[in-house]
Amino acid sequence: MKNKIIYYLPIFLTLFICVFFFFSLSNDTSKLSSPIVGKEVPKFSLISLFQNKDNFNSSDLYSKNPKIVNIFASWCIPCRAEHDVLMLLSKLEGIEIYGINYKDDPMEAKSFINELGNPYANVGVDEKGRTGIDWGVYGVPESFIVHNGKVVYKHIGPIHISELDEIILPILKDLK
Amino acid sequence: MAGAMSEILSFVATFFLIICFSVSLFQMRYFIRKYEGINGNHVLLSTIQFTSCLFAFLILIYAFLTSNFDFQLVYSNSHTDKPLLYKLSGTWGNHEGSLLMWILILTIFNFFYSIKSSSDIKLRNKIVANQSLLILGFVSFCLLMSSPFILMKGNFSQGLGLNPILQDPLLAIHPPILYFGYVGFSLVFSFAIAGMLNNQVNKEWASALKPWILIAWVFLTLGIALGSFWAYYELGWGGFWFWDPVENASLMPWLSATALLHCIMVLEKRNMFQSWTILLSILTFSLSLVGTFLVRSGILNSVHTFASDPGRGLFILLFLAIVLLFSFGLFASKGSSLEKSNSFAAVSRESGILVNNWLLLTILFIVFLGTIYPLFIDLIFEKSLTVGPQYYVVTIAPIVFLLLIFMTITPFISWAKGSISQTIIKIKYSSILSLTLAFAISLYFDLFSITQIIILFLSFSLIITSLFSGIQVSKSNIIVKSILGKTLSHAGFGLFILSVIANATYSEEKIYDAKIKDILEINGHKFVFEKINHVEGENYNSIQAVFNLQEDNKVVEQFMPEIRFYNDPPTATSETSILYGLFSDIYIVMNVPQYQDSISVRIHVKPFMNFIWLSVFMIIIGGVLSIIYRIKN
Numbered sequence: 001m002k003n004k005i006i007y008y009l010p011i012f013l014t015l016f017i018c019v020f021f022f023f024s025l026s027n028d029t030s031k032l033s034s035p036i037v038g039k040e041v042p043k044f045s046l047i048s049l050f051q052n053k054d055n056f057n058s059s060d061l062y063s064k065n066p067k068i069v070n071i072f073a074s075w076c077i078p079c080r081a082e083h084d085v086l087m088l089l090s091k092l093e094g095i096e097i098y099g100i101n102y103k104d105d106p107m108e109a110k111s112f113i114n115e116l117g118n119p120y121a122n123v124g125v126d127e128k129g130r131t132g133i134d135w136g137v138y139g140v141p142e143s144f145i146v147h148n149g150k151v152v153y154k155h156i157g158p159i160h161i162s163e164l165d166e167i168i169l170p171i172l173k174d175l176k
Numbered sequence: 177m178a179g180a181m182s183e184i185l186s187f188v189a190t191f192f193l194i195i196c197f198s199v200s201l202f203q204m205r206y207f208i209r210k211y212e213g214i215n216g217n218h219v220l221l222s223t224i225q226f227t228s229c230l231f232a233f234l235i236l237i238y239a240f241l242t243s244n245f246d247f248q249l250v251y252s253n254s255h256t257d258k259p260l261l262y263k264l265s266g267t268w269g270n271h272e273g274s275l276l277m278w279i280l281i282l283t284i285f286n287f288f289y290s291i292k293s294s295s296d297i298k299l300r301n302k303i304v305a306n307q308s309l310l311i312l313g314f315v316s317f318c319l320l321m322s323s324p325f326i327l328m329k330g331n332f333s334q335g336l337g338l339n340p341i342l343q344d345p346l347l348a349i350h351p352p353i354l355y356f357g358y359v360g361f362s363l364v365f366s367f368a369i370a371g372m373l374n375n376q377v378n379k380e381w382a383s384a385l386k387p388w389i390l391i392a393w394v395f396l397t398l399g400i401a402l403g404s405f406w407a408y409y410e411l412g413w414g415g416f417w418f419w420d421p422v423e424n425a426s427l428m429p430w431l432s433a434t435a436l437l438h439c440i441m442v443l444e445k446r447n448m449f450q451s452w453t454i455l456l457s458i459l460t461f462s463l464s465l466v467g468t469f470l471v472r473s474g475i476l477n478s479v480h481t482f483a484s485d486p487g488r489g490l491f492i493l494l495f496l497a498i499v500l501l502f503s504f505g506l507f508a509s510k511g512s513s514l515e516k517s518n519s520f521a522a523v524s525r526e527s528g529i530l531v532n533n534w535l536l537l538t539i540l541f542i543v544f545l546g547t548i549y550p551l552f553i554d555l556i557f558e559k560s561l562t563v564g565p566q567y568y569v570v571t572i573a574p575i576v577f578l579l580l581i582f583m584t585i586t587p588f589i590s591w592a593k594g595s596i597s598q599t600i601i602k603i604k605y606s607s608i609l610s611l612t613l614a615f616a617i618s619l620y621f622d623l624f625s626i627t628q629i630i631i632l633f634l635s636f637s638l639i640i641t642s643l644f645s646g647i648q649v650s651k652s653n654i655i656v657k658s659i660l661g662k663t664l665s666h667a668g669f670g671l672f673i674l675s676v677i678a679n680a681t682y683s684e685e686k687i688y689d690a691k692i693k694d695i696l697e698i699n700g701h702k703f704v705f706e707k708i709n710h711v712e713g714e715n716y717n718s719i720q721a722v723f724n725l726q727e728d729n730k731v732v733e734q735f736m737p738e739i740r741f742y743n744d745p746p747t748a749t750s751e752t753s754i755l756y757g758l759f760s761d762i763y764i765v766m767n768v769p770q771y772q773d774s775i776s777v778r779i780h781v782k783p784f785m786n787f788i789w790l791s792v793f794m795i796i797i798g799g800v801l802s803i804i805y806r807i808k809n
Contacts, residue, residue: 007511010455010504014462018497024551025489081741162252 036144036151041069042134046124049101049109056098056124062149066175068097068168069144070120071132073104074112076140082158083116089164090119095172099123102132102140143168147175182246185235186325192232196283197315199224203308206301213297218304222290225311226283233267233280236324240267245332249273249324254335257715258343265348271488272324274351278468279314281352281359285388286311289363294384302370303363310362313495321488343742346406354399354426358464360392361429364436365461368454369503372510377454382444387806389440393433394799400426401792408785409752416788419565422467424547428540429463432456435536438529446526446591450514451507452533458503465496521593528586535579542571576673580634583666584641587659603641610636631677638670661805665798668791675787682783690721691774698779701762702726703735708775716740718751721766721775725755737766737777761785 045057061067070086072079090097099120101109106125113120126132135144136154145153145168153171155163199221205211236249240263245251253273254266268274286307294300318324367385371377403426408416417423436456442449520526546563588602600607614632623629646663686698696703706722718740725733738751755762763780 004512007451007508010458011501011508014497014500014504018493018500020548020552020555021493022490023555025493 036136037154039151040149041144041146041151042131044124044131044134046100046126046131049099049106049113049123049125053122056100056122058149060098060122061146064148065094065096066145066147066152066172068095069100069135069146070097071100071102071135071137071140071142073102073140074108075104078158079141080112080116082141083119085159085161085164086119087117088161089159089168094176096121100126100131100135102126102137103129145171145175179246182239182244182327185239185244186247186327189232189235189325190319190323192228192235193315193319196225196228196232196279197312197319199228200308200312200315204305204312206305207309212301214301215297216301218301219290222283222287222304225308226280226287229276229280229283232325233276236273236276237264237267240264240273243335245335246327247324248326248328251328251332251335255715256334259714261345261348262343265343265351268351272318272322274355274468275314275318275322276324277352278355278359279311279318281355282307282311282314282362285360285363289388296376296380299370299374299376299381299384302373303366306366306369307363310366310499313499317488317491317495321491344406344410346402347410350399350402350406353395353402355468357392357394357396357399358429358468360388360395361433361457361461361464363388364392364457365503368457369506372454372506372514375510375514377443377450377514379444379447382440382453386440386444387803389433389437390799390803390806393430393437394796394803396426396430396433397792397796397799400430401789401796405789409754410749416785419546419563419568421547424543425463425467428543428547429460429467431536431540431543432460432463435533436460438532442526442529446518446520447516448518448520448526449530450516451511452530454507454511454514456533458500458507462496462500465492465499520591523589523594523596525586525589525591525594528582528589531582532579532586535575535582539572539575542568542575577630577634580638580670580673583669584634584638587645587662587666588641603637606640606644607637610640628681632674635670635674635677639667639674642667642670661798661800661802663798664801665795668794668798670791671787671794672791675784675791679782679784679788682781684781685778687776687778689774690777696723696777696779699781701781703764703779705777709736711738713740716742719766721777723753723764723777725762735762735764737764739766756786758786759783 041058041061043058045055048054048056061069068089072082086097089095097119099122101123104125104127106127109123109125113123124131129137135142141158143155143159144151145155152175153167155168159168203218203221203225206214206216236247238244239247239250240254241260243250243254243256243263245254249270249272250266253270254263258266266273268277286304289307290300290304364385367381367388371381400423403423404416407418407423433456436453439449439453439456443453546567549563585599585603588599590598610633613636614629617623617632618629642663646660646667684699686696688694688696690696690705692705692707694705696705703723703725706724709720709722711718711720718738720736720738723735723737724731725735733755735753735755737753740749740751742749750765750767752763752765754764760781760783763782765778765780767776767778
């Protein structure tokens with residue numbers, strides 16, 4: 001047969017692709033979806049939404065315990081939907097959630113929290129959205145998992161209860 | 177603790193799957209030489225395979241319909257407030273349930289193949305054995321790694337809900353239909369393996385196989401079309417095809433199946449292209465497997481990915497690797513001996529089809545590269561990137577030109593040895609007509625770019641020649657030829673390319689930050705933003721914006737795009753408001769409101785959408801006609 005070798009080609013291609021898929025499978029692509037992931041948190045110092053608390057500073061995020069930074073606003077309807085999940089998350093041991101109140105009226109934000117409950121250890125007021133820009137926010141809500149001052153994971157949009165279970169909690173568990 | 181009833185249900189369902197497993201194992205004895213020629217109750221056994229899977233699936237449906245939250249799967253994918261239809265579709269709107277449906281369809285194809293009597297016992301036995309092997313593999317996967325019948329440890333009165341974006345009537349039927357397409361190719365694959373094992377890849381084999389390819393192909397085409405139609409009106413991105421990895425994953429088996437459909441014709445008529453047919457059969461089924469499973473294992477990021485653990489992906493990958501290496505190994509050892517040395521001239525129907533194969537496979541390769549490239553870059557350089565539509569458009573367009581040319585002329589070239597001059601004579605009138613039409617349209621619309629005129633000419637040629645060859649009009653009556661199915665599909669393809677290009681050229685989009693009483697303008701249409709309504713639906717609340725389309729200060733049409741907020745799970749979806757017109761759709765989408773005094777809306781004008789859907793419909797009907805014609809004869 002003149003070109004018998006060509007009949008073996010599919011096997012080699014298959015082997016190559018399977019090996020490739022195998023390595024891709026153990027490589028989680030979703031974790032690398034944002035330029036901020038893997039970098040240090042931007043420097044900021046924000047006035048706290050609560051009168052009895054100090055400023056929320058970037059230095060608060062340098063800790064061995066992973067922290068969650070949640071960008072929210074009272075005008076953002078998906079944030080309302082996400083709030084229950086955050087409440088749930090805040091009750092878990094050793095997890096602190098910090099809020100950045102993005103382009104919002106502080107009074108509205110306060111009544112938002114009074115109405116739905118406070119999952120946050122502290123909330124920084126970012127009325128102009130300047131800090132939000134540093135974090136690369138392009139929609140509200142967004143959440144970041146920060147460990148030792150480095151962004152480990154970025155979540156765009158409201159955290160769904162199943163995502164809490166399947167994505168957020170496993171990452172937090174890994175970091176501890 | 178789960179109730180006693182649920183425990184019984186879970187047990188019985190698992191038991192049914194074990195029955196199916198055992199029977200499949202038994203059916204595989206035909207692989208052994210001693211049993212290959214016996215007549216061993218295969219109809220009864222495949223009926224048992226089918227009914228046991230059906231019962232297991234019905235139990236799962238029952239659990240979903242009764243919102244039995246003792247079942248883990250129901251708990252995490254359903255909710256009591258959900259409308260009945262979505263409780264039903266929740267059954268397959270998740271990994272485990274869709275896997276069970278996959279298996280059920282495997283047994284359905286096995287069942288229908290078995291009851292259709294076949295004269296060649298050895299071939300039939302091998303096909304049944306191979307199909308049973310596949311069933312066995314997937315049932316084991318289902319039982320071991322992703323059982324839908326696992327019970328919850330606690331008591332729950334409410335479930336987590338189904339992703340609202342999937343709560344759409346069209347999406348309830350899209351997966352089953354697509355699966356019938358994907359899984360249909362399992363039988364094609366079994367034919368290929370059996371044919372190679374028995375050394376009988378010949379005309380009879382091809383005739384027996386062809387209707388199954390057609391059936392699977394029709395389902396696959398319909399499934400893709402439904403998904404694309406859903407994306408058009410539900411996702412609100414203003415298009416119908418986004419080159420999303422999962423869309424690509426369904427397009428790849430389609431391309432390979434289309435090539436296969438043409439190859440098998442050559443095999444049936446001329447007893448050649450054996451290797452091509454076998455190769456494409458294996459390729460199509462493996463791409464179907466990739467399409468169903470690897471996209472869901474988390475390798476590719478997409479709306480379709482059901483979050484699942486990598487262990488499952490690994491199992492599927494392993495299974496895929498074994499199946500493929502075994503079948504390509506068989507192909508390597510047998511492939512060259514299957515080929516019959518029938519010769520054909522450079523100008524012949526055969527070479528036309530061969531070119532067509534290469535063109536389709538080139539498109540397949542381009543799509544494959546585009547889909548895989550981001551993974552590759554991510555793996556090697558740890559960078560994320562997306563391959564945009566631009567890549568596909570630029571690379572695929574020239575091939576589509578060639579495809580149009582070959583599709584137009586190949587059906588008019590004779591088998592074995594044809595001549596160019598004769599072919600030209602056959603299509604001269606339609607070519608002249610198409611050229612005239614192309615020039616007339618370009619003059620009317622002021623198009624003077626040579627590419628546009630060429631596209632118009634090529635598409636019209638394909639449409640006109642195809643339609644004229646399918647129907648013969650004589651003085652007394654109209655004769656519908658047996659090739660009408662094929663020609664209708666070809667004409668549909670021509671119309672598809674034409675309308676896709678026209679759509680891309682004339683689509684318009686504008687984004688507004690609109691306040692109440694604002695007037696928005698696009699393409700000469702005036703929209704007045706009237707008011708905002710709050711609407712309560714069955715399991716959601718929504719904000720509805722009302723826009724009036726005005727002509728001469730009169731309201732001619734009302735658009736009501738919505739944002740829906742679902743509580744279970746908490747998600748917002750945007751519902752587009754579309755005015756379907758004969759030549760042009762107008763389409764308003766509203767974004768999730770961010771500022772209280774204005775809302776952000778997008779208005780699209782999408783010309784020729786109806787023609788796109790019509791053309792796809794023609795392609796599908798063409799396939800259906802061919803099946804009917806096959807069954808009648």
